[in-house]
Amino acid sequence: MASCTLIGLSAVSGVPLFVRHTGPGKPPAYALIGSLNGIHVFGESHGVTLCTTRTQNANLMWKTYHDSIRLVLIRGSETVGDSCDGNLLDLMFASLVLLLGLDTLTSATNIERLKKDMKPCYALLDELLARAMGCEDHQGFSHLTGCAECLIPPEQHTLQNELEKFAEGADSTYSCVMMQEYVLCGTRNFWSLSHIELVLLPLLVATNNFTVARDLPIYLPDKSPNVPFRMLVVRLTGQVSVVTLCGPTPTLSEMIRSASSFWAPSYQVLEALTTLFPWNIAPSLLSQLDNAVIGLILVNYDHKKCVSCIHLSEESRSRSLSVTKKIAALRSVYRSIVGPLLQPPAMPPEDFPTRLHPDHTPLESYVSTDSYKVYVLQSSPYHLLVLFPPALPIHIARQVSIRTLSIFTKGKTSRL
Secondary structure, eight states: OOOEEEEEEETTTOOEEEEEEESSSOOOOHHHHHHHHHHHHHHHHTTOOOOEEEOSSEEEEEEEETTTEEEEEEEETTSOOOTHHHHHHHHHHHHHHHHHOHHHHHSOOOHHHHHHHHGGGHHHHHHHHHHHHTOTTOOOOHHHHSSEEBOBOTTHHHHHHHHHHHHHHTTOSEEEEEETTEEEEEOTTGGGSOHHHHHHHHHHHHHSOOSSEEEEEEEETTTEEEEEEEEEEEEOSSSEEEEEEESSOSOHHHHHHHHHHHHGGGHHHHHHGGGGTTTOBOHHHHTTSOTTOOEEEEEETTTTEEEEEOOSOHHHHOTTOOHHHHHHHHHHHHHHHBTTTBOOOSSOOTTOOOOOOTTOOOOEEEEEOSSOEEEEEEETTEEEEEEEOTTSOHHHHHHHHHHHHHHHHSGGGOOO
């Protein structure tokens, strides 16, 4: 596995604030970090903004936020950096804002105090680094798609209605039910949060260790970067939690009592949701998928949701592709197809890659290798990537992909 390092620096003084590293080897020494920052400063003094560069051993990307924090991402030469790394750096900075607030980051005068304040951010930064590197235990796609990673449970509308009632009783409009790092359902206003906020909030919940409940002050990077909310997380079963963004009230103990009494009649239903793993979708949808499908990602950019199905009977359908290789294949195809070829998502980041001619907007594409085939469909607001064994003829892959999109988006089963 290649290595990846994230460096945070004070844009004014160049003092390193933190270094996070994943993969083999060691992070760069402080002397080298200083040199890297010096290169950026030298360019700025000559009217040049250095964004990316490549050496014999590494790919580097710089990005400065609010003239205060400079982030440097260093990937080993085994990986190829692209503009998705710019989106990753945006998520990294938003992670700092999420836990510290924008004012704290941009107006800090005591560097040592700021370093100490940043330590609670490390778990979330490390999670994003691990996902970017494709580590085996970090299987999500939200950092790529910019959408919340979701599960599609049976009777989703019933669960949704119960959540709306619970949120109203808690005097909050931002609430969701989660299982591990996946969102099962959210209130209407919860889905009005920005793409970045919907990516980071579930990851923050998943990376925070707690037994019964947690009361955590957070800042919404886009909606409220300077005024904090209280994120109250209450565990309902062993794996299911309800997350609510509140003001000064209710207290955590009041929220625990309220959640326990409200969700008690639904305990068996919530406990049964664990059967969604590892497929991530309701059995009624799973049973309709063609046997040739060994993995897929479906993204709804309008609703800011994505769902991935990787564990599709891999032993019987594809003995040559492990789960890790399936994830790597789908991530690689997403990076190379969405943006550079197919239309970027709704409300894309400013630097989202696009080289499309306005008169030519392709709707389908495929990638074929010795190990797999991936067929890609675009049907606004959806992108669907379907993974197949390499021997499947491409015209059959196309037919199955079109049928798969219909299964998820037509009639009563349209839940994403």
